[in-house]
Amino acid sequence: MEFDPDCLFCKIIQGKIPAEIVFRNENVVAFRDITPQAPTHVLLVPTLHVANAGDLAKLSPTVLGALFTAACEVAASAGLDGYRTVFNTGESVGQSVFHVHLHLLGGRSFSWPPG
Ligand code: 5GP
Ligand code: ZN
Numbered sequence: 821m822e823f824d825p826d827c828l829f830c831k832i833i834q835g836k837i838p839a840e841i842v843f844r845n846e847n848v849v850a851f852r853d854i855t856p857q858a859p860t861h862v863l864l865v866p867t868l869h870v871a872n873a874g875d876l877a878k879l880s881p882t883v884l885g886a887l888f889t890a891a892c893e894v895a896a897s898a899g900l901d902g903y904r905t906v907f908n909t910g911e912s913v914g915q916s917v918f919h920v921h922l923h924l925l926g927g928r929s930f931s932w933p934p935g
Contacts, residue, residue: 824869829919848890859927873907900926
């Protein structure tokens, strides 16, 4: 596994910073967002440090797909009948942690288009 010692999510994956982990396999760790925007708000991250979804698509489409597969499993475990998945890619659209993460949100109704 390749970690960045200064990265918040690398520290969570390694257990150096506490988080409520809800799913883990070889490629993916999922934990609850510290500031949930919906009754279910889980972040799914790869177990290697990559800044964003575009970089991960180039490096490993398999791991990129594994994030979504894991999101579906977490959504099913939570009993969600609908959910939203979001990658924020770049500061201009709200990315604040530069270790790629898929947001899984559900448990309330959502509007479209997003803000
Ligand atoms: P972004 O804005 O990069 O798309 O999403 C980053 C997310 O990480 C935010 O929703 C934020 O609430 C969450 N977050 C930031 N710091 C922590 C933390 O220390 N623990 C957890 N579990 N989530 C965090
Ligand atoms: Zn990282």
